[in-house]
Amino acid sequence: MTWLLTTAAAGLVALLALQRLLWPHFWQDLGHCLALRRVGAAARRRMRSGVLTYLDCFAARARRSAEKPFILFEGQVLTYRDVDERSNRVARVFRGERGLKRGDVVALLMSNEPDFVCVWFGLSKLGCEVAFLNFNIKAKSLLHCFRSCGARTLVVGSDLVSSREEELLCLKEDGVDLWVVDKSSSLAYVSPLLEKVDQTSGEGLPAEDLPRANLMSNFLFIFTSGTTGLPKAARLSHLKAVMCMSFLRLCGATSGDNIYVPLPLYHMSASLLGIGGCIELGATCVLKRKFSASQFWKDCQKYNVTVFQYVGELCRYLINQPKAVEEASHSVRIAAGSGLRADVWRDFAKRFGKIQIREAYGLTEASIGFLNYTREIGPIGRGGYFNKRSMPFEILKCDLQSCEPVRTESGQCLKVNKGETGLLVAPVSAMNPFLGYAGNKEMSDKKLLRDVFRKGDIYFNTGDLMLQDHRDFVYFRDRIGDTFRWKGENVATTEVSEILGSLDFLQDVNVYGVSVPGYEGRAGMAAIVLKPEHSLDGQRLHGHLVQNLPAYAWPWFLRVQTSLDLTETFKQQKGKLVEEGFSPEAVQEPLYFLDVSQKDYIPLTQTVYEDIISGKIRL
Template sequence: ALFSACFGFSLLLAIISPPLWANIFHELHILWRKRSAPLRDITMEMLLISIFLATILAVPFVLRTFFPYVWMDVLYFGDLVRILVRFVERRRRRPLFFVLDRFLEQTAAHPDKNFIVFENERHTFSEADRRSNQIANALQSHPGYEAGDTVALFTGNEPAFMFTWLALAKLGSPVALLNHNIRTKSLLHCFNCSKATVLIASSELKEAVEDVLPSLTEQGVIVLLMTKHCDKPGIEGFSDKVEEASDAPLPRSLRSNITPKSPAVYIYTSGTTGLPKAAVINQNRLLTALVVLSSNGVTSKDVIFVNLPLYHTAGFVIGFIGSIETGSTIILKRKFSASQFWDDCRKYNVTVVQYIGEVMRYLCSTPKRDNDKDHKVRLAIGNGIRAEIWREFVSRFGNIQIREFYASTEGNVGFINYAGKVGAIGRVNFLHRKLFPYILVKYDTERDEPIRDADGLCVEVPKGETGLLVSKITDIAPFVGYAQNEEQTERKRLRNVLKKGDLYFNTGDLMRIDDENFIYFQDRVGDTFRWKGENVATTEVSDILTISECLKEANIYGVQVPGHEGRIGMAAVTVKREAQFDGKKIYNHVVNYLPSYARPRFIRLQNAVEVTGTFKQMKVKLVEESFDPGRIQDPLYILDDKEKSYVPLTAQVYSSIMSGNIKL
């Protein structure tokens, strides 16, 4: 035994110092030759056993030294297999199994457990089930509605959002999740994308509904407001009907025609061009989304803080749908508040939080407190956190596990940083690439298209270089596209990538993979910028500006501001002939038509908007010059909410913005 232990130890040393191992082996060989035959046999057996034991002891050391992430990879592979097995098992169930069925399972198993906590309200699983039954029964009895009709949901973060979605799922109705910040043209466009026949809105959004009511009335849309009474013709109060409705369960036959490919929800994304597009999330896709939280170690014992918008993928899919799978309690907040965040976490014993990059930066920007680490949060899951903010967040608020991931609403590929490498959005590996084939290809940012070789195929970038992420469209990784928008759907398809006839999804994201197989987000291509956690399509903003009274053309782009995540909107505009720039009128115009995050903060007046030979607006030089009055001779204006106008951008104001004294 002593000999075996010594030999094992010597083998471990040999990994570090081969000459030392050679000397030890030589001495053992001499010792073996001096022994008698029986003793040599025993010694040989001991030698073989020693080698076996030493190998077992050496393997973890070797793996930890030369392959530090191998055990994490193995655990991740196990999670992938477990997810696939669970998904296949659910797909084989009869009758068909969907997200709603998982909610009903949780209700039966934990009827009295808190499901949603909102302000001073607490709703158990059984209460959520009964309330959704009432909404479904009230809607089913409404003239003009039939089970399975598409319904648009126009409300903020409140329990009614979740109850109504569950109700519509019980009726087999697809749901369009409308952004409660949009108005007029954008609101009507998003509603029409889904071909909804019913609009259900919260009482706080009555004025926004009234703005588009003539068009809805003309289409014969049923407009229901979450209030007991409504005196506006064309809008019906719905709350009183819900209160009077039965809470009896609805028959499964109402949704018997639903298949895995049936649309479940429409989630809107700005993408790169045009007005918001309705990404079709079918039942199959939503079923796979159930595992997002559970695959990251979230259990029924966890309390999840949901303060991101429920109309977004992050809030709806991860926060809401993910909690249905785990049976966790949701702490629902109307909107994110940096000043109240940790107090809420302490008040409700939150253990899991969601984030986008801006959220983490806002939290790190709050004044430091002695109780910053006094909480029960153990896991933060989200995307868009910068490396320096990651380090600062963990240093200040404690040893919270950060699970950064990459995904898009309509996309067919995703990554998760299960190894916890600071700054990375995920880790690539053989199995993942086999299941979801993807590559990084060379991209020409000036021409805004992939670079192709002499055969017309895309060129894969070497490891360490930045390239466009594209993912092969397969049965396992489908791309459903956008509702009522085949043109934009086709734009996201990339053909002839590695061989003639193949088909890939163009993510529009530039990535880089390092030597350790970690993948990093680099930039976004196309005409879009991201501000306050929202993707803003520049063409949408341009269209809004050019329907104003005094502006002729508008070139929209995002510019970086020190101390702020993403890029803030800026517009280079020309004024109509015989018109003058009116800061107050333009301010009122953008406020009426655009949500706050999409409003251009800076306006630059030009004599003419520069275009390329193919009449594309030139942005590169404009982005470089940003909003610096020292570099720009053109008149510059800044949006001023106090003055309710666009006012001249002076050198003093610019200096205050750059120094951080003025926050945007």
Template structure:
């Protein structure tokens, strides 16, 4: 008997040595199974995030729910204020069950009261990006199908730009101000102050199911006009469960400085409701106030996107850098070098990097904490949520298929397109009022005839240890000299050059050349000039010849979306043409071993083919 026990222990130790992450992998999938079991139960009873909120109001009415500036709102306060907001909509006569209300509101508690109030009366909200204006604003409003708009007082000017068009469509327009003298615009706060805070009948939302839309959240629109992704109550549960998966507990306080109109910011609030914890909300990310806020409010969990972490690491070092209670950071897009800098400087903060798209039906989580990775590829996870990384032809912009017309899985270490199966268990809700764009995201006949997969549009790579790494967007990756160039990798390397603060990389057309030549738009560190020789040496040392940007554009700032994704469309259109660009331009001169100023003569020489690149 002892021999068999010893033998079993040897086998177990051997498995642990060979598969050192096995128990972590099993634990993660078991946690996902637990969430799925809860979801099935919730579907039977139509138990939404709102119902969880109402439950929290009953069980912990006096617990702080939201801290904003110097104001504190308990769960009971939030319930009362959202009841008031709901009654304003009901009394308007324009908002009825199943309707959508568009919200043009920044990060403030009212954003949450409005959404909670709308769900209480069986409606949904479209979260408009408060940075958009004019035609883009009208486009986003119209594709939501809303007939009512609520806007923050400071955004009244943006509303008045499109007010005539809204009124022509008989849209009800409200401003979050105590009063309003603009014709066609009503004060929401005034009406709210007069409304009752008494609980509303649950019958008002009796028609809701977990398949009903809870919100519409817009994609960033980096490659065109934004699209309104449908976030059902079921999907809202799924994204809210991320806090459970990352280890957020009932004693935590979470800090949110990311826009609530985007998924990453909004699930911070709904995840906090699921956990029953306190949210510290900031109107806008502030690199100078970030750690002061964390100390002031005893924050234990922070949310991030890659750029916010980089901004924090770029601040001057202080003696108080490790003086905080933050133990966990949840987010996506952090570079490996920034990850190392962050934990080295700010202490042993657990970073839980995740991957997912607003409209996607699949997500990854780096539950191990492997620096640079976005998740792990395991047999168990594939069984739970079928996905694959398939071979992709960057030049043709399509998956590689075999002789029978089916897709081929990418080899280990080879970048490929991430796709995830669309099924009853992993549905894809698509975009509001846009069947064409919804269909474009579907990939048919992937591994068998008749199957359908969600096309993430992202290139990922799985290493020999089964860790998954983000490579690039398929539209960003370009081909030059017969090689695929991943723009994010090149940008990461360029930002390590001494004088460079930020960089975005893209491909530009050159007459007579196949593919696209690399170009980088960069900003410089404060007080520094463009050190062309140093940058040349840097790219020469760290990048293969085909990946080195042939052109450099020096800018004072880089245009970004609300979640700090670089916007490249205009940059690509302008190319390296000094007739269109007033920013300083440089050309990679291999003979001079330098980036030299790009003159009109050089521009014409490159275009005519006299100057070889």
């Protein structure tokens, strides 16, 4: 008997040793898979009790945790009950004053503040579909976004009215119903919302007046940049919104956490993952109007922050800050987000080592995502057996010139081998639907790949290049097409080209992104052709950018050419331009750099180039 036990123990030790050698992350993969199953089981239990949607989850949480602080913001403390009652008032005002109902589309143009959440929830209680507008975008893009989603009502924050008078007047002439989140209005044609909210009952609407939602129906519109040059209104289903609510739990957050959300609420990361994650957990959200690197650790200490959300740029800003006492005396244990470059990740871990990084990847339009639950620096997640069962995906061979997957003679797509970069795609199914873009059927159709492996199958094309290594870690490599990421935002190159092209001294423009040492994503660069007998007017170009584009979309570098490089199908050639970058040694044509202090484009000399590379000049 002793011999049998000894043999069994030795066999078990050998098996464990083999597992550690061949599958070192087996138990972590299994643990994450089980966590996903627990989340799914909890969701099914909620559904059986009638809690189906994001809003249902909030209502249930408001009943269970009524007095728990939900939002901390600039000295304000709003409990779950406070937000529930205030959103009831908003719902009653819009139902009584304008008769808004299920299916009506309402656009929201607001900065981060508690009333963003209250207005959103109030409209959702009526069954309205809410469209989150990016307050950074300029006139033409803003009007395009509003009109493309089919909204007939706009709610604007009090701090944005004065800077948006021109667009508001245009919308008023279109017959749009305009509201400002304030007790009074400086514009006669914009109705003050809070004047009526403060006089309205906070009781919930009668049960018979509450519309029941279909999980596959549209909940929100969130705008994403794309190859069309103008933002696209991505439709988000109720199912997608509910799935997002589990993100923070999967990262290790609990109901006792204070979760710092400095990202803009018009982004899915803040509104669905952040606010939704707090609701799912019953945690407290520390909402920041705008991210401030210098105030970050002070806020973390002041509000006893234990979890914070990031995009890659945020972490780099923190690293570049002078050391502060607060960074060593906080309670932060988890940082959850996306876009964290490996070198920044290493520096962040070295300086703020006790914080667990939970790097993730996700898309607004589709329910595909990854989460790195290990200590490995660099990957966005893992793609082994367990994870592919939970979230199916494939990585396809891709022609980087055409941005299309490579197909065999029979029409089938080809998978890349491990260690090779390819195009990430995910099967479209009932649990991973793609509702398309509002008012843009052509772009919706372009995101779908058909007959990928067999006749009739449909896959969602993420437009992102990924690599899965031999250890099953998945790495983000780049974006294909005409979009690059800078300062945490997607930049559509064709939109920037169109804005630059309206200047009378520019004949042709080709916009692309280039890598700059020490920065996340790619900085904007434009190859330009001047009109005959015209010269570059850098000051005028800078002023034009200020008026028409958000700062993250400005091209930092210019390359003056006599003609643009085109492909054989007359498409602008970007590959070689991207590869050569902005080095004066690699580029034999005139180069210019945007000197913001001078409000002008100055010659990009070797000295200026070296100062940028060394970090002496900051972008």
